[in-house]
Amino acid sequence: AQSVAQPEDQVNVAEGNPLTVKCTYSVSGNPYLFWYVQYPNRGLQFLLKYITGDNLVKGSYGFEAEFNKSQTSFHLKKPSALVSDSALYFCAVRERTGGFKTIFGAGTRLFVKA
């Protein structure tokens, strides 16, 4: 069965420190990979995606993600966290062929302490 795992319900970091939010997936083929962020009382906002090419993808608000094919992982990173980064983060995958559904991970709540 296809699945996306975000092993941490919550990640706590201090402002200014680097952050990592983990994502692994079990999807056939080479899926498209996405990260979304959701602030309270808002919809999901697209952060970045991996389609092909360089394993390090840069996105919005200083976020980047590292794709690792052998580990089927797509971890979200930021060199220096801000308090305003505190939100709910979702990893998502979609199959390249016939993949009309986007599969979301359970979400990871990021808390950045001042």
Add this chain to the structure above:
Amino acid sequence: DTEVTQTPKHLVMGMTNKKSLKCEQHMGHRAMYWYKQKAKKPPELMFVYSYEKLSINESVPSRFSPECPNSSLLNLHLHALQPEDSALYLCASSQNEGDNQPQHFGDGTRLSIL
């Protein structure tokens, strides 16, 4: 401001009422989606429309009835809902169903069933 507009933002209805949720986008996207999201959980796909035709129905109860009057509008008609249907209902759009482009989400309608 989000590019996908959902109305109303909040809706309280009784179990015997009939109401509709509306979604509008003017990005020229040809795929539109309805999701249901419970608190601190990932979005659950309900329906997908592609080129104004229903493409996916994720076995949603018939008390939810989607409609796509044109390429910019998506409605969700509600009738005889149950208390467990209380949730945030998100609309999203993308350029085409199944491609490598991200989905754009509205801020949702928060629905409460009395």
